[in-house]
Amino acid sequence: MRTVRNSLAGIRASAVAMPVLVGLLVAACAADSVATPPISPGTPGHPRDVNIITKDYSFLPSEVDLVPGETVLLHVINGGLVVHEVVIGDGPVQDAWEAAEAAVANPPPGPTPFVSVPPALAGLRIVVESGQRVDLLWTVPGDPGPLLIGCHIPGHWAKGMQAAIRFVRPGMLP
Ligand SMILES: [Cu+2]
Numbered sequence: 635m636r637t638v639r640n641s642l643a644g645i646r647a648s649a650v651a652m653p654v655l656v657g658l659l660v661a662a663c664a665a666d667s668v669a670t671p672p673i674s675p676g677t678p679g680h681p682r683d684v685n686i687i688t689k690d691y692s693f694l695p696s697e698v699d700l701v702p703g704e705t706v707l708l709h710v711i712n713g714g715l716v717v718h719e720v721v722i723g724d725g726p727v728q729d730a731w732e733a734a735e736a737a738v739a740n741p742p743p744g745p746t747p748f749v750s751v752p753p754a755l756a757g758l759r760i761v762v763e764s765g766q767r768v769d770l771l772w773t774v775p776g777d778p779g780p781l782l783i784g785c786h787i788p789g790h791w792a793k794g795m796q797a798a799i800r801f802v803r804p805g806m807l808p
Pocket of ligand 1: 785
């Protein structure tokens with residue numbers, strides 16, 4: 635920052651330099667608006683905090699950056715008014731949970747039906763009540779295929795409760 639300011643002071647008097655000045659100001663503002671530092675991959679001893687907020691009916695952020703093989707401490711926060719979940723997995727995992735939860739939609743009065751899918755299709759699932767937060771330590775696969783985030787509380791996936799996972803290199807800006 636100091637370098638930019640000093641160079642601005644030096645060229646302020648020159649009208650020709652105005653486009654440069656504006657460009658530098660825009661660049662400086664853009665740099666200031668980055669809220670988080672470049673991604674430094676989490677380790678089992680120092681997991682990286684990753685927040686996922688569920689709303690009615692979307693995820694924030696809509697794209698989650700992860701480094702393959704890193705360990706993250708997921709903080710899933712339900713800021714919505716109804717129960718939501720975070721299912722992390724590929725397409726078949728999302729399909730399996732969608733089918734399993736649809737099968738027990740609108741159950742008769744009584745205990746909440748237990749929902750499950752075959753272990754190979756389970757992925758990672760975190761269910762969070764309205765206003766609650768659930769933390770989970772998770773090691774991202776080292777050689778992952780495409781992964782999605784979805785909520786399969788009946789009707790939510792169809793309402794657009796889906797988010798993408800973007801795999802990034804260490805040091806990349808989130
Ligand atoms: Cu949901």
